[in-house]
Amino acid sequence: MKLVILFCAFLTFSTCKNTTQTESEKINDYLIIDIKAKVLEDDIFEIYYSEDPKDLYLPENKVRANVKGGANFQNIHFKFPDRTYPMKFRIDIGLNRNETIIEILEIKLSTGKNSKTFSGSEIGKNFRTNQFIQYNPSSNSFNRHILNGAYDPFLLSLDLSDDIVNLFSD
Template identity: 25%
Template sequence: MKKINLILFLMLVLAGCKGETPIDDLPLVKYEIQVSKIAVGMNAIVRKDDIFQIFYTEDGSLNFSGEKTLRVNVKGSKEPQDIVFELPERIKLTNIRIDTGENKAQGEIIIKRFWVNNFDKQFEVKGNSFFSYFTLGPDMKVSMENSSITTIVKDDTVYDPMLYPDPKLTAELKKLLKQEQVDEL
């Protein structure tokens, strides 16, 4: 009886596999690692090597901390270059602060373009319109004509050039990064 059951079982298995594609003939499915879909960037002329940094909040406040920050090395160039910060997935970005370097000898930084991407949506400003969306730190000066910022270096103070978000930027981020879309990530 055991032999009959075994023969019936094997017949069912073999009949069930009839017409199946062998595993070696199945197409190979490739999965790509997805990069962040939320990015903050600027196109600028930065003449000397430096490190730019952004801080971000997720609670609507301006309480920026070292826990939510990204740094990008910038190679000095006389040509405009993109400086891009890829933000972590699944964040609820509400505000950003940009620190424009650590190099005290940097000099003038010319802002050509600033953008925030969220998947296929983008907020973008060009030239000196950038300064409508940020408030300069106390040791910075702006040239609207050149669309540039220059840090005023003082020997007795800490060098930390910062651009704080203006309420106009906060409103644009809110429109671009709708809460329900962020939750879907």
């Protein structure tokens, strides 16, 4: 009888252990980007991505987050589809034509197991702005504005291939 109880306990333990390993392996199958920012008005942020640094950004390859405006810093969360390994990003920082300043404290890439955080001057070194943004590196503020009737403020990542590979490595 004791032998049966010990066998059942062992079986239960090994099943739990295998389930835990499977779950932790699965954690590394998707990418999350969290942007810690202060955005004054409600808006929509999008991240376009490409799994090949040479490819163009396609409309179907994007994730979106609704942003609630406020005076405090908030975490804007993007979860990419499972088994998507983007090597470059385009972060659209507003669709609602707000000509205001946003502050970005950090951009964090995470797989659940591993993470890479860009903060302070690292943001300016790893992401470049387009003509719809005036960037102030000393305060990490991004002034979004309309130019000739058009509005499309975004940040482009430089080549993040090494960082992405390291994130998905064990």
